[in-house]
Amino acid sequence: MLIRDINRHSIQPYIFEHPMGGGLATSSSEGLAYNPGHRLAGFPPDSGFLKLAIETGWIGYAIALIYYFILICQGVHGYFRASDPQIRLYILAITGAILIFVLAQYSQVSIGQFPGIFFFYPSAALVIRLLVMDREQKANENHHNNLTA
DSSP states (O other): OHHHHHHHHHHHHHHHHOTTOSOTTOSHHHHHHHOTTSTTBTOOOOSHHHHHHHHHHHHHHHHHHHHHHHHHHHHHHHHHHOOSHHHHHHHHHHHHHHHHHHHHTTTSOOTTSTTTHHHHHHHHHHHHHHHHHHHHHHHHHHHHHHHHO
16 A cells, blocks of 8 residues: 555656646556557556546546546436336446446546446446436326326
8 A cells, every 4th residue: 555655646746747647548558558658658557546647637537527426416316306216226226336436446447447338438328318218207197197187
């Protein structure tokens, strides 16, 4: 843990000096393979958050954190807004999985790795689609009730 802290503290000036970061695939073994002369090439990012910060800068890091926050908030809000119990269960499961991916970013790169990206990014769209389906279902029920009344 001490080595991780030393690495983080040693790279902080770079993050502050480069608000747009060093570029994608410039750190770790990817940096050695694709950008061998770069300052970040070979630097071991100990977490997904640190990798995000050094490659996209503090601006990209902030945008990603805001995206994660909004995504989780939409899932929680959608859970309480949905009326169909099955849709609520799906939203709860997907939001929980998204939260686990975001929390795992603290200790390792979890978002952006294959095959996780095939689950994480479509999950965001799936939560929105489930909310639309629930809203359409409510509208159909209201329309049906108005016709029978």
